[in-house]
Amino acid sequence: MSRSSHEPITGKTKTWIQCGDKVASELFGKSCETPDINWYPGHMLKAKKELSKQLKRVDVILEMRDARIPVSSVNHDFEEMLQQKKRILLFNKSGLADEEITKKWTAIFNKAGVPFLFIDSLNQFKLNKILPLCRKMMEEKWSTFTRRGIRHPSLKLMVTGIPNVGKSSLINRLSRRKAAETGPTPGVTKHQDWIKLGKDVELLDTPGILWPKIVNHEAGMRLTITGAIKDSIVGTSLLCDYLLYVLQQKDPEQLQQLYKLAPKDINLLPGDLLERIAEKRGCLKRGGVIDHPRVESILLRDFRAGKLGRLSFDLPETTEDFS
The missing domain is CATH 1.10.1580.10 (Conserved Hypothetical Protein Ylqf; Chain: A; domain 2)
Structure with a gap:
């Protein structure tokens, strides 16, 4: 077998073994x-620090993962940081994932009791379920305002996830306008911006962030x-x-x-x-x-x-x- 060598490979490690499929x-x-x-450019470290500062303003985290790799796309660096916040897992690009395997993952997450949705940022029908679910998660907190006859504050959401998972496309669909820049390559979004989705919803767009070393x-x-x-x-x-x-x-x-x-x-x-x-x-x-x-x-x-x-x-x- 003759393999192409037009691209240099550096930082070599031991012979690769496919862990998931046990193929030697x-x-x-x-x-x-x-x-x-490993790919952890400087803007990711900066974004992680800024994200941590913004958390206290956020009501619900929309954590986006790739439906084809729902485990591999978990950023474990976020787990401790986000665990005190209400969170919804959004498994995007479900239209590209194997339907039977997605059903198995759905059963697993249902059993775990984790709020989640398998979505496609190009499918408006599935996206229409996100904001109602966020509002439902806030009902108990908002009830204190209702009892006092006070209008509850705006719902503040934060979108997080790995690069190129579809965060900007999701935001553009939810806002029904081009509020965030999109592109086919990872790392398009490099800044964090608050975007109004309506009279009572604000959403913080964050850059895609990986972790320093992928073991x-x-x-x-x-x-x-x-x-x-x-x-x-x-x-x-x-x-x-x-x-x-x-x-x-x-x-x-x-x-x-x-x-x-x-x-x-x-x-x-x-x-x-x-x-x-x-x-x-x-x-x-x-x-x-x-x-x-x-x-x-x-x-x-x-x-x-x-x-x-x-x-x-x-x-x-x-x-x-x-x-």
């Missing part, structure tokens, strides 16, 4: 090593493939190897149909399979040489656009690997 490193060969997957390599790969970490931190070559392996295990038919592959192609090693996709898509340089950057870009773009089917990476039966 022979997938990529015994010499394959992965980088430390679990599988979680790091999942965060990167779903867009929370810049592709360049890992390298598109390794990302495509990982994605193709997962697709081979979970949805080979979708892969075969989209790229018009032969049934036997599905059993190729990821690097060889990528080259077969390159041939099918005409990603060739002069002399028939594989254009790795081009085919890698196509594969990642197709996946993120949902063309490769609905795929969940965190499975309920493997949550112990991310504790």
Whole structure:
């Protein structure tokens, strides 16, 4: 198997083992090593400090996670900071997640008694449930104002979560205008702004924040493939190897149909399979040489656009690997 090496990988660690699926490193060969997957630019540390200062003004936290990685997208640095606040978990991009796995997660969170919603920031129907749920959580506190004949204060919400999880898109939908900047790459929002959603609702938009060191390599790969970490931190070559392996295990038919592959192609090693996709898509340089950057870009773009089917990476039966 010939793997592309156009992107340097630094900070190498021991041979990667996929924790969630228990797949040993022979997938990529015994010499394959992965980088430390860490991305914590200065604006994240600053944002975390500012977020802590704003907490006392906030009534309800809207903590956004990716529905495809509901465990891997937990920022444990927030847990202690936010535990004294009312909180709703919003699992966004549910339209890209495997429906059967989402049902399993729904049962788990229902059993835990945690307020949550699986949403899609592009689906207004599901978003319409958020504010009523927030108001219901405030009923007891607001009742003291009602008994005294006083109008309760504005409902103050804070949106938190990892980068590129859809916070700004959610805010724009809730406010029904472009109140927050959006983009396909992580790290678009770098400032914290209060946004009025109506006469009695204010919402604080916060930048996506990761944690300083991602210890679990599988979680790091999942965060990167779903867009929370810049592709360049890992390298598109390794990302495509990982994605193709997962697709081979979970949805080979979708892969075969989209790229018009032969049934036997599905059993190729990821690097060889990528080259077969390159041939099918005409990603060739002069002399028939594989254009790795081009085919890698196509594969990642197709996946993120949902063309490769609905795929969940965190499975309920493997949550112990991310504790």
